[in-house]
Amino acid sequence: MEWLRSIDLSEFAPNLRGSGVHGALIVYEPAFNADLFSTLLSIPTVKTLLRRHISIKFKQLIGNDLCREKRDFECLPNYVPMIPGAKVKIHRKGQFTLKKKRKSDMSYDDYVCPMGDNASTGSHTPSLRSVRRQNSISSTNSTQSNTMDGNRRDKVTDV
DSSP, X not given: OHHHHHTTOGGGHHHHTTSOOOHHHHHHOTTOOHHHHHHHTTOOTTOHHHXXXXXXXXXXXXHHHHHHHHHHHHTSTTOOOOOTTOOOOOOOOOSOOOOOXXXXXXXXXXXXXXXXXXXXXXXXXXXXXXXXXXXXXXXXXEEEEEEETTEEEEEEEOO
């Protein structure tokens, strides 16, 4: 703001107020150049003499080294010029980036355990379907256990 007053452009200072532009953005953002600064000040493109004055004073303000860095950045193939009205959408990636599947998205066709006969495969682990069935039965019914011949057996009774 004071710099605009010092280069006799105080009438454009109110246009910069509230725009979010500060000295660090001007210096450290490689895409910030004199044309963008003129646009932010709402200087019409037809006023080329005024824009040239801003460009010269802007280069004096930031110095030759930063001016060269900004020019080199503009020559890069993936350079995208900054636009005053553009908004940046921040993609937040949390610790848990996996989305929870909806019930309609879940398919019970992909089982962890094989659906075949456990005796034929030599496996003694129950299939996923039988575990789910047992879990649903045990949640709706109560389980009593009694022992016969030293073996533990579960007897399911309705409540």
